[in-house]
Amino acid sequence: MIHVESLHKEFDSGSLQVLNDVNFSVDDGESMAIIGPSGCGKTTLLYILAGLTGHVTGTVMVDGNSLKGPSRDTAFILQDFGLLPWKTVWQNVCLGMKLRGVSRKDQQITAESLLEGLGLAGHRGYYPTRLSGGEKQRVAIARALALKPKILLMDEPFSSLDTFSREKLQNTLLEIRKLNQLTMIIVTHSIEEAVFLGNKIMVMSQRPAQVKAIVANPKAGHPSYRSEDTFFAMCRKIREMMEET
Amino acid sequence: MNSKRMTFSYILSFALVILVWKVAAMGVSSPVLPPPEEALHAFVASASTMVFWKHFGISAYRVIVSILVAWCLAFPAGIIIGYSRRIDMVLSPMIFMTYPIPKVVLLPVILLLFGLGDFSKIILIGIILFFQILVATRDGVKSIDEKYYDSLLSMGATDWDIIREVVFPAALPHSFTALRITTGTAISVLFFVESFATTSGLGYMIMDSWARAAYTEIFVGIIGMSILGLALYETFRYLERKVCPWRANEVDKQDEESTATSVTHILSRIIIYAHMIKFSHTVFALPFALASLVLVWRIAPLDSNTVFWVIMAMVGSRSAAMGFNRYADAAIDSKNERTAVRELPAGTISRHDVVIFIVLSSLLFVVSAAMLSLLCFWLSFPVLFILFFYSYTKRFTWLSHIILGFGISLVPMAVWVAVAGTLSSRIAVLSLFLMTYIAGFDILYSCQDIDFDRQEKLYSIPAVFGIQNALRASTFLHIVSVLFLASLYWIFALHPVFLVFVVVIAVLFFVEHRLVKPNDLTKINVAFYHINSIISVLLFVAILAGELLRGVL
Numbered sequence A: 001m002i003h004v005e006s007l008h009k010e011f012d013s014g015s016l017q018v019l020n021d022v023n024f025s026v027d028d029g030e031s032m033a034i035i036g037p038s039g040c041g042k043t044t045l046l047y048i049l050a051g052l053t054g055h056v057t058g059t060v061m062v063d064g065n066s067l068k069g070p071s072r073d074t075a076f077i078l079q080d081f082g083l084l085p086w087k088t089v090w091q092n093v094c095l096g097m098k099l100r101g102v103s104r105k106d107q108q109i110t111a112e113s114l115l116e117g118l119g120l121a122g123h124r125g126y127y128p129t130r131l132s133g134g135e136k137q138r139v140a141i142a143r144a145l146a147l148k149p150k151i152l153l154m155d156e157p158f159s160s161l162d163t164f165s166r167e168k169l170q171n172t173l174l175e176i177r178k179l180n181q182l183t184m185i186i187v188t189h190s191i192e193e194a195v196f197l198g199n200k201i202m203v204m205s206q207r208p209a210q211v212k213a214i215v216a217n218p219k220a221g222h223p224s225y226r227s228e229d230t231f232f233a234m235c236r237k238i239r240e241m242m243e244e245t
Numbered sequence B: 001m002n003s004k005r006m007t008f009s010y011i012l013s014f015a016l017v018i019l020v021w022k023v024a025a026m027g028v029s030s031p032v033l034p035p036p037e038e039a040l041h042a043f044v045a046s047a048s049t050m051v052f053w054k055h056f057g058i059s060a061y062r063v064i065v066s067i068l069v070a071w072c073l074a075f076p077a078g079i080i081i082g083y084s085r086r087i088d089m090v091l092s093p094m095i096f097m098t099y100p101i102p103k104v105v106l107l108p109v110i111l112l113l114f115g116l117g118d119f120s121k122i123i124l125i126g127i128i129l130f131f132q133i134l135v136a137t138r139d140g141v142k143s144i145d146e147k148y149y150d151s152l153l154s155m156g157a158t159d160w161d162i163i164r165e166v167v168f169p170a171a172l173p174h175s176f177t178a179l180r181i182t183t184g185t186a187i188s189v190l191f192f193v194e195s196f197a198t199t200s201g202l203g204y205m206i207m208d209s210w211a212r213a214a215y216t217e218i219f220v221g222i223i224g225m226s227i228l229g230l231a232l233y234e235t236f237r238y239l240e241r242k243v244c245p246w247r248a249n250e251v252d253k254q255d256e257e258s259t260a261t262s263v264t265h266i267l268s269r270i271i272i273y274a275h276m277i278k279f280s281h282t283v284f285a286l287p288f289a290l291a292s293l294v295l296v297w298r299i300a301p302l303d304s305n306t307v308f309w310v311i312m313a314m315v316g317s318r319s320a321a322m323g324f325n326r327y328a329d330a331a332i333d334s335k336n337e338r339t340a341v342r343e344l345p346a347g348t349i350s351r352h353d354v355v356i357f358i359v360l361s362s363l364l365f366v367v368s369a370a371m372l373s374l375l376c377f378w379l380s381f382p383v384l385f386i387l388f389f390y391s392y393t394k395r396f397t398w399l400s401h402i403i404l405g406f407g408i409s410l411v412p413m414a415v416w417v418a419v420a421g422t423l424s425s426r427i428a429v430l431s432l433f434l435m436t437y438i439a440g441f442d443i444l445y446s447c448q449d450i451d452f453d454r455q456e457k458l459y460s461i462p463a464v465f466g467i468q469n470a471l472r473a474s475t476f477l478h479i480v481s482v483l484f485l486a487s488l489y490w491i492f493a494l495h496p497v498f499l500v501f502v503v504v505i506a507v508l509f510f511v512e513h514r515l516v517k518p519n520d521l522t523k524i525n526v527a528f529y530h531i532n533s534i535i536s537v538l539l540f541v542a543i544l545a546g547e548l549l550r551g552v553l
């Protein structure tokens, strides 16, 4: 479980305040969507949760321990995926395992089943420049899952995709989450995406970001939700909240 | 650039260099600047001696060892400086302060410290390359996107992991690019260090020839150095592709981008133009000129200059005519599916550029004609007029095919005038052959455009008289043309072998006409076009053989 309490973050030695008293917690197996205007500090928050950004005030606890750097249980998919252009799909997927000293044989078994499951088996020898946006995202997901994380952090994972591939990948993500019992935090600026993927939706204000509200969204988690009336009602509710000042 | 385009651009630039060289040599007209054919001849002669290869080998050894040593030191250093902020802060100011200082000035110091041998030479070249590679590598590391570091850090990577997985592969291509770009510098410095205190290497060869006033040999050395430079450049390019396969596309793109500011830009434009005017067609029209040269040889002596300027005039006039044709027909071409992909309607080149191209080509033609004789100079203007005029004939007469044939049939007569100074009814027969031959084919080709021509109210024999009649007209013209061709045997009293070739050509004509049916024009394609090229080459071979064997057997 992730627990964040009175988190503050400033850049440029205090002159740029980004996060202002952020509080929330996410239970194991839960998924939270973070939505807010661009530039408010969502990416910064994810970097903090991934242990990549320090010098914060406040508490960040993961599974009862305060966070001090990248954790083995957390996988982070950056915006634009962060795939290495000089590595093939296969090498990118194996990269994290290689860094953690997983044996070659185990790397192979894991990578093969992940690529198979994500429909990338035929692309293992490609370099990322040859992939479409959706394919790149799937490689990034495979690379994250290869580390068998408990927590998955994603920064605007589907914002660069067309509607069709976005919805397909959102469905894939639901399945993956269920299968691996992942705790997930997804940053997005799409209201529909937040409502579709988050059991909880955290709405943030303009910079310096404060939490405007955390809305429970218990019906999320099934592909058919997208066409239900409750889905649209929830979207409307979130939109109104975001427009409030 | 793909390899085919590259080869093409190499050939073109080679041709360009030779042309400029030739013109310059004629202009200077001094033994200091021998004409290219003489220098190339001397080079080939030299290249078959051990002495040359000894010099070449030593030069190659010096420059390659320098490059290897410089890279092995500069690349790791560049990585460390680029990656570590602290080291960068200390060392970079020093590097950047000394960067603009020409390292060549260190030469006396190096000579004093390390003596006059190869070691000093390698050190000097190496130092210069070292700094280039170092700076390029460091800048390459600095330009790495932070997200790659973040992505690895989130997986728990150490500094060493990051250097191995991110910094090294990201910086590698930068160091190769630096190597490629500094090849020119490396060779210059090589020449510099070899120009004194040594008795080996291409630089020595050049300086020694200079001292002996052996001007042609200077060029042997220069060509040798150019080859060494080119070979190194291409090797680095190749290595860059092999070692950094993910960059294969980028290297191409980069090439194309960097062309915007360099000579290769001009080259790539030339390729587009060459495409526009179907330069290859010019090459296939050349045999007509060469065949005419063979025939006129008998009555007037030939020298290499005449042959050269005849070819230049041929290239100039063909290019001007084709360029003008594309220009005049741009509006029509853009409406026709088959020709809409041509460079001007497709917008690959602008009208303005085409005009410049036509002017330059015409100029080449007129200048070449002037180099041949004053009469040729004056005649070049009406010839240009006829060539340009053809482009408009399609708009008012179905005789346009004949006009096209007439334009090309001027070649033999022009050659005759250029060399013999007069006209002759004998050579006119070759012209008649060409006229009927080309007109016949133009009719076949225009069968493909019959619908379009009718719709646009353009005149062509198929459009006016129908396909069936057009095919008959074409067959008739080709029968006549074979007769004209055969008659050359008696007119010029050629060797009987000539007739054998005539039979082969006649068979090829026959085959082509069998392939085309009124209801099936699909065979008028590339293969067809290739057969035509073969015919034009065969014509040349026929006349050459018929002339050379005359009196022998």
Ligand SMILES: Nc1ncnc2c1ncn2[C@@H]1O[C@H](COP(=O)(O)OP(=O)(O)O)[C@@H](O)[C@H]1O
Residues within 6 Å of the ligand: A011, A012, A016, A018, A037, A038, A039, A040, A041, A042, A043, A044, A045, A207
């Ligand atoms: N390393 C940094 N140094 C200084 N300013 C930063 C840094 N990272 C982010 N910022 C600033 O913090 C603000 C929030 O950024 P970010 O978290 O990326 O916003 P979001 O992801 O919500 O669009 C922006 O104004 C950005 O310029």
Ligand SMILES: [Mg+2]
Residues within 6 Å of the ligand: A042, A043, A079, A155
């Ligand atoms: Mg962001």
